Amino acid sequence: QVQLVQSGAEVKKPGASVTVSCKTSGYSFTSHDINWVRQASGQGLEWMGWVNPDTGDAGQAQKFQGRVTMTRDTSISTAFMELRSLRAEDTAVYYCARNTRGGISEYDYWGQGTLVTVSS
């Protein structure tokens, strides 16, 4: 069965960086983009960007450009999201999600979420 398993919770200080991983199984890793979505406590979903596991191409929401990097390692079927220059407003649950098919922003499988807390 398709599974996306994310790394554990992180606590970071303002200005630091965090990397969240998303290990996939149960399907061909290179056949579906991995997207990243975050959700602050009590707030809605916010799309951050995507990575194409086959080509390594990536794109981000304008809000995060220059501060986020999305990569993948095909040898371990895992996608990564690095967010830099963290601030308190980045405290949120971060989800990875698989899109249903190429380039379309519809997500059929999600990771369990990773809580990132930014606090001094």
Added chain:
Amino acid sequence: QSALTQPASVSGSPGQTITISCTGTSSDVGGYNYVSWYQQHPGKAPKLMIYDVSHRPSGLSSRFSGSKSGRTASLTISGLQAEDEADYYCSSFTSSTTCIFGTGTTVTVL
């Protein structure tokens, strides 16, 4: 780019039918048939309920249906059940080849 507009809350009694709207622009909802809907229970990851405006993933209850007219998409839940109580989010592909989510709607079963 602002979030798609959804009502903050919708409620209904068991067995009733409710509809959640999702309004965007010609650059997202109105321009593409790539609108999806997600159900999210507290502390859980979102779950895909509808994709491509009106398609249900395999195995999903037929009580959930989707539609679109112009810049507004809708999710209808018929035969409302206690387990349907959750937050619901719409999302759309955009002309910038990005994704935009709705503001979210809390469904309460009375």
